[in-house]
Amino acid sequence: MTPLPAPLADLRQYCHQLELPAGQQLMSPGQACQGFIWVLSGQVAVSLLGRQGRDVELYRLNPGDSCVLTTSCLFGNSPFPATAATTRPCRLLLLPEAEFNRALEQSPSFRRLVFASLGERLAALMAQIESIAFDSIDSRLARALLAPGHDELAVTHEQLAQRIGSAREVVSRRLSHFSRQGWLSLSRGHIRLLNADALRRLL
Known part of the structure; x- marks a missing residue:
C-alpha cells in the first residue's frame, strides 16, 4: 500500500475507509460527490458515456491518486459527470466534504497536495484527449497493450475499446x-x- 502523504495522514481521523470488490460501481452520472477520494490500493476506472452509447475511459486511479472529477465537483458544488468503478479490489479513503473544505481553509500543505494532484491528473487527462483526437487507432491500441508492462493481459476487446475511445468492432x-x-x-x-x-x- 502506498504511504499516505503527510497532509492527508494528519486528517486520517476524519476519513472513512472504503473496501470495495472488483467491478463495484463507486460513482454514477448525476450523483452528488460525498468527499475527497484517495486510493490506498487497487484501481478505479473513470469513464464517460457518449451520446452514441459508447463508453470512453477518461483515466484510471492507482494507489496514491485522487480523483480530479470528484475534486472539481467539490469545488463547484456540481454532480459527478461520469462513471467510476473498481477494476480490482480497492481500499479507498474518503474525506467528507465538510472536512475537505475545512482542511483547504486551514492547511496550506493540504491545499498544495490537492492542487498538485489536480494538476497532474488534468495533464494526464489532456494527454488522453489529445491521443484520442490525433493518434491513429493502431497507435492508441499499441499504447494500451504496452501500458501494463507485461506480456500477459487479462482484458476484453470491449475494455480496450473503452480505454482508447473506439468501437469494439474496430479494436x-x-x-x-x-x-x-x-x-x-x-x-x-x-x-x-x-x-x-x-x-x-506504432507509437
Missing part, C-alpha cells in the same frame, strides 16, 4: 491484424504479447 479488427502479423496471440478475455518491439514502433 477486434485491429487485434486480428496484429495477430496475423505475429505480434500477439488472442484467446477469450486474454491477450499475449509476442513482439512488443513491433508494437512500440
